[in-house]
Amino acid sequence: MQPLRIFNTLSREKEPFQPLTPPHVGLYVxxxxxxxxxxxxxxxxxxxxDVLFRYLTHLGYKVRYVRNLTDVGHLVGDGDEGxxxxxxxxxxxxxxxMEIVQRYTNDFHTILAQFNFKPPSIEPTATGHLxxxxxxxxxxxxxxxxxxSNGSVYFDIERYNAQGGRYGQLSGRILDDLLTETRELxxxxxxxxxxxxxxxxxxxxxxxxxxxxxxxxxxxxxxLECTCMSTKYLGxxxxxxxxxxxxxxxxxxxxxxxxxxxxxxxxVRYWMHTNMLTVNGQKMSKSLGNSFLPGxxxxxxxxxxxxxxxxxxxxxxxxxSQYRSTLDFSNEALQSAQKGYKRLINGLRLIRQMDYxxxxxxxxxxxxxxxxxxxxxxxxxxMNDDLNTAVTIAHLFTLLKKINSLYTGQLSPAALGEESFRxxxxxxxxxxxDVLGLLEEKQGNAEDLAAGLLDLYRDFKTQKQYQxxxxxxxxFKANGLVIKDMKTGIDWAYEE
Ligand code: AMP
Ligand code: ZN
Numbered sequence: 001m002q003p004l005r006i007f008n009t010l011s012r013e014k015e016p017f018q019p020l021t022p023p024h025v026g027l028y029v030x031x032x033x034x035x036x037x038x039x040x041x042x043x044x045x046x047x048x049x050d051v052l053f054r055y056l057t058h059l060g061y062k063v064r065y066v067r068n069l070t071d072v073g074h075l076v077g078d079g080d081e082g083x084x085x086x087x088x089x090x091x092x093x094x095x096x097x098m099e100i101v102q103r104y105t106n107d108f109h110t111i112l113a114q115f116n117f118k119p120p121s122i123e124p125t126a127t128g129h130l131x132x133x134x135x136x137x138x139x140x141x142x143x144x145x146x147x148x149s150n151g152s153v154y155f156d157i158e159r160y161n162a163q164g165g166r167y168g169q170l171s172g173r174i175l176d177d178l179l180t181e182t183r184e185l186x187x188x189x190x191x192x193x194x195x196x197x198x199x200x201x202x203x204x205x206x207x208x209x210x211x212x213x214x215x216x217x218x219x220x221x222x223x224l225e226c227t228c229m230s231t232k233y234l235g236x237x238x239x240x241x242x243x244x245x246x247x248x249x250x251x252x253x254x255x256x257x258x259x260x261x262x263x264x265x266x267x268v269r270y271w272m273h274t275n276m277l278t279v280n281g282q283k284m285s286k287s288l289g290n291s292f293l294p295g296x297x298x299x300x301x302x303x304x305x306x307x308x309x310x311x312x313x314x315x316x317x318x319x320x321s322q323y324r325s326t327l328d329f330s331n332e333a334l335q336s337a338q339k340g341y342k343r344l345i346n347g348l349r350l351i352r353q354m355d356y357x358x359x360x361x362x363x364x365x366x367x368x369x370x371x372x373x374x375x376x377x378x379x380x381x382x383m384n385d386d387l388n389t390a391v392t393i394a395h396l397f398t399l400l401k402k403i404n405s406l407y408t409g410q411l412s413p414a415a416l417g418e419e420s421f422r423x424x425x426x427x428x429x430x431x432x433x434d435v436l437g438l439l440e441e442k443q444g445n446a447e448d449l450a451a452g453l454l455d456l457y458r459d460f461k462t463q464k465q466y467q468x469x470x471x472x473x474x475x476f477k478a479n480g481l482v483i484k485d486m487k488t489g490i491d492w493a494y495e496e
Contacts, residue, residue: 004059006240007324007386009248009271010170014386019239020269025061026238027053028230028268030247031123033070034104035085038111039291040314040329041277041284045244047315048274048323048387050117050437052242055383058435066233067120069108071101072127072209073201073222078250080198084219087208097209101125111294114311116437122233126225127209133220133228134213136262137199145261149190151202151216157195160257167195167257170271171249197254199224223254227267230255236263245273246283274323279304281328306331309338312441316341319389319436340393344432345440347400350407351428356421359414368402368411369420375399376427389436399428450481450492457483458490 004017019025029049032038046067053065076082090097112119126133137153140146145163146155157167161175168175178195198221203210210217230238236259243252252271259267276283279290292302300308309317317337321327375398382391402424405411413421432438453472460468476483482495 004055004384005386006270006272008269009245009273010268012172015270017270019061020235020237023060023062025056025063025240026234027056027063027065027240027242028226028234028238029065029067029120029241030226030243030251031068031070032104032108033074033085034101034108035074035089036104036286037293037295038104038108039284039286039293040297041291042244043111043115043294043314044277044318044323044327045242045274046112046117047115047318048272049242050112051319051389051435052240052272052387053118053120054437055387055435058430064122064234065118065120066122066124066230068226068229069101069105069123069125070222070225071098071105071125073220073225075222078222080201080221084207084209090208114294114298115315116311116439118437124229124233126220126229129225129228129232130211130220132232133224134200136224136228136258137220138214140199140258140261143261146199147192148215149192151218152190152198153200153215154191154196155199155254155257155261156192157197157257158193160261165257165260167253170253170256173249173253197221197223197250199258223251224258226251227255227258227262231259231263231267237265237267237269239268240270240272241268242272242274245275248273275326277318278326278328284329304329304331309334310441312345312438313338313341315436315438316344316393319438320393322386322388322390324386341438344393344396344400344438347403348429348432348440351403351425354403354406354413354425356413356418358418359412362412362414364417364420365415368416372399372402372416372420372424375402376423376431379427379431383435392431392436396428396431399424403428450476454483454490454492 005014006017007014027049029046032042049065049067053063056063071086072084074085076085076088084097086097086100089100093100137146140155141148141153144156145160146153161167168178175195200213200215200218200220202216202218207219209219211219230241241252241255256267259265278284282288282290284291292304294311294314296302297305297309297314298311300306313334314337317334318327320337320340375395378395378398379392382388382393382395385391402411406413416424453475457469457472460472473483476492477495480495481492484491484493
């Protein structure tokens with residue numbers, strides 16, 4: 001089998017994946033800034049890493065998956081000036097900042113569970129790691145890679161580069177271009193060089209979220225939290241760091257500078273970046289106003305949506321494209337994803353119900369087994385080619401054809417032979433459920449079904465067909481329900 005290859009943003013190449021200390025794998029993903037509801041674009045990024053976590057685990061690795069919650073330090077505009085996103089929301093809503101954090105953390109967890117995400121191994125918060133961040137700032141000052149200025153501390157890019165650092169390498173930015181792009185206002189007058197970024201910021205009097213530090217009251221920089229939390233739990237150098245591609249610069253560029261500066265070793269082996277979910281070609285984003293919430297998708301309650309779509313339909317829709325390509329939202333695409341998802345899940349139901357039955361005298365057809373092995377291999381080749389879930393799904397559909405032939409009787413399990421039949425069954429179920437995380441969504445409303453059965457019950461009673469009447473009573477009883485024949489009418493109740 002081809003080994004897993006991952007596109008490393010740092011080398012701009014697909015590289016064979018080799019963990020630092022197999023069978024362990026360290027995976028860090030930048031989590032949400034919990035000041036607002038997660039939108040469907042955010043879900044795409046986290047889904048990519050959910051699938052990576054699932055696949056690495058499936059391959060037998062012992063994965064420690066750390067996904068943080070940003071609950072301080074991420075400023076409006078993503079730079080070094082301005083209000084804290086959480087503090088700003090707290091003022092608007094007249095709540096404690098930690099009430100904002102709790103509300104949107106709860107929402108994040110609920111939404112991710114609806115999409116069948118696996119929880120990470122550790123979910124650290126930035127405010128829970130202030131001591132580590134203050135220690136890191138002190139160390140960088142000691143190493144002369146950072147300097148204090150007016151109660152804030154900045155990372156010294158020039159010095160870092162003079163010592164062999166390559167700030168800009170990850171995002172492919174050239175320092176001179178960066179200088180012309182940099183907003184003059186960021187830390188005006190405090191920075192030695194406009195590219196320097198904040199490790200610690202002095203809190204202005206109106207700033208809500210503040211802590212004491214050797215440099216006065218302030219708060220940590222957004223980039224530093226990820227460096228401290230990733231290296232604390234995964235080591236000074238770890239295997240994979242992920243996030244959306246909009247985080248490449250400055251966030252991840254700064255993480256490399258901080259980690260290398262602190263520990264004299266590049267912090268990450270493989271950098272993975274997901275592409276954006278777009279709407280009419282434009283990045284879905286809260287600030288652009290074109291985002292919608294998963295809840296709106298499930299209810300269909302949004303002007304962009306022609307109707308409601310289920311979580312698994314959305315999951316299938318996202319997995320139908322490779323994570324490094326853009327994915328444009330459209331109703332047509334969602335509708336075809338719904339059809340595809342249901343076809344696949346029908347196949348899952350069928351194969352689950354089937355069992356191997358030997359037929360005496362029936363010869364095994366080796367070509368059939370070969371096709372199954374090729375189909376399963378195709379699924380793995382897709383995953384191994386930088387998580388190309390689109391290819392994996394295409395091969396699942398070739399396996400689905402076999403399952404449908406088994407169901408209609410065109411093909412007999414005995415013609416496949418027991419080994420191939422069982423291989424088809426376990427591979428199909430495992431790839432869909434364990435690797436891709438697609439689950440069967442139960443359809444149908446039990447109350448509606450009960451009401452329909454009660455209609456039949458009434459008719460059979462009027463026709464004096466008592467055998468049928470008893471049969472329906474027995475169905476209800478088997479489900480813990482009783483039929484109540486009352487003067488006022490017929491109804492059902494829970495059996496007491
Ligand atoms: P935020 O809470 O804004 O820091 O975003 C959380 C994660 O979602 C980050 O990894 C972002 O890169 C990612 N993200 C934001 N918008 C999109 C989008 N439209 N498509 C895919 N990922 C996104
Ligand atoms: Zn981060």
